[in-house]
Amino acid sequence: AGGDDPVLRVDTVSMQFRGLKALDAVSLTVAAGEIRGVVGPNGSGKTTLFNVISGLYRPTRGRVEFRGRDLTGRAPYRMGRAGMSRTFQNLRLFGDLTVEENLLVALDRSGTAQSWRYLLRPISVLRRDRELHRQAREVLDRYGLTEFAGLAPTALPYGIQRRVEIARAVATSPTLLLLDEPAAGLNGEEVRQLSEIVRSIRAGGITVIIIEHNMGLVMSLCERVTVLAGGRVIAEGTPAEVAASPAVVEAYLGD
Ligand code: ADP
Structure with missing residues (x-):
């Protein structure tokens, strides 16, 4: 494996809950050392994507490759052992x-x-x-x-x-850290501190994927952003690129 291999490759993942397709053929590739943003309106599938990546859910279709290995549907503790770690939207401390x-x-x-x-x-x-x-x-x-x-x-x-x-x-x-809305409920100063913490984590060689509603934070922190709407990837690129995407503007109008 060369140094350019992605840390994470999500390949045409779908997640169906009874009648609802929470994820519909979602693909994304995250390079080592990246801080990737995942954004989208409420209910667009962001947390479901984290749940599939971290092994809480086995996807209905598709693959999750982590550090070059197919780990689709492996239990969370095995993902953890393989080098994946996450936080939850609602705190889960003892x-x-x-x-x-x-x-x-x-x-x-x-x-x-x-x-x-x-x-x-x-x-x-x-x-x-x-x-x-x-x-x-x-x-x-x-x-x-x-x-x-x-x-x-x-x-x-x-x-x-x-x-x-x-x-x-x-x-x-960990090799990869998944942060699910880490700025939720934080004040401005705390968001600034969070931003520094995430930068220092990446500086320590950890790849980060961050679900976040605070667009200021996403824009300042992430090199690339993946935008979900209705369980699909509707845009991906630099913060400036996705902000200028008509599909993204349209998706957020109804939010
Ligand atoms: P987001 O994180 O972008 O707000 P979610 O991933 O939480 O979106 O949810 C996407 C869709 O999948 C929503 O319609 C939600 O109700 C549904 N969903 C998520 N988890 C489950 C589940 N365990 N069972 C049934 N439906 C679910």
Whole structure:
């Protein structure tokens, strides 16, 4: 495999729910190091696309190739192990764990393939535990969350909770990060911070796909944008190109 191979290739994916075609022959290719925007009116299929990519749904038709391998319909934990990570529109943090423990759970899960070794060698458990804590503290520091480490996420302002969720998703150093409306509910300053966080994530070598309604953020952050409407890709290109597309303008008039 050469260096130009895409990280993700979605090939003519359709997703049918009873009578409703939520995705209709959607194809897109995301290059390594890209920040790709996915936009579209409500109900256009954006979250369904993430659910198919991350293995929550098996598509009715089509393929999902990740890092050159066909992983269509693999369970989410296998996508995770292959290097994919995501956040959800509605936060999914563990409310009765602390911020640090939320990170530890994510870090610990990412190593389950090796866990049998630790049953055989108790000394390794301690070493591994220490290493996980070191990694968690490093992530807390990197995302400005150290002061909140011992608190329950639910006790924190919403913007901080969003940051914890992103920190948890990148703690395992994924190849691809899927962000589902990360700016929802954030104020202007928090959106600015989010933008910096996403840039720093990409600078760390992680490819990012972001569903977002905040067009200012999409325009400033993404090199390329894919526009969905009615479960189809109606435009793809630079932010300026898609903004000038008549099909896009028309799709948003009815939103
Ligand atoms: P978006 O994220 O762009 O707002 P969604 O992907 O959430 O759009 O939804 C696309 C369409 O698929 C909507 O009509 C929605 O009601 C439908 N849909 C999504 N998930 C399911 C599901 N699990 N069962 C039935 N219909 C669904």
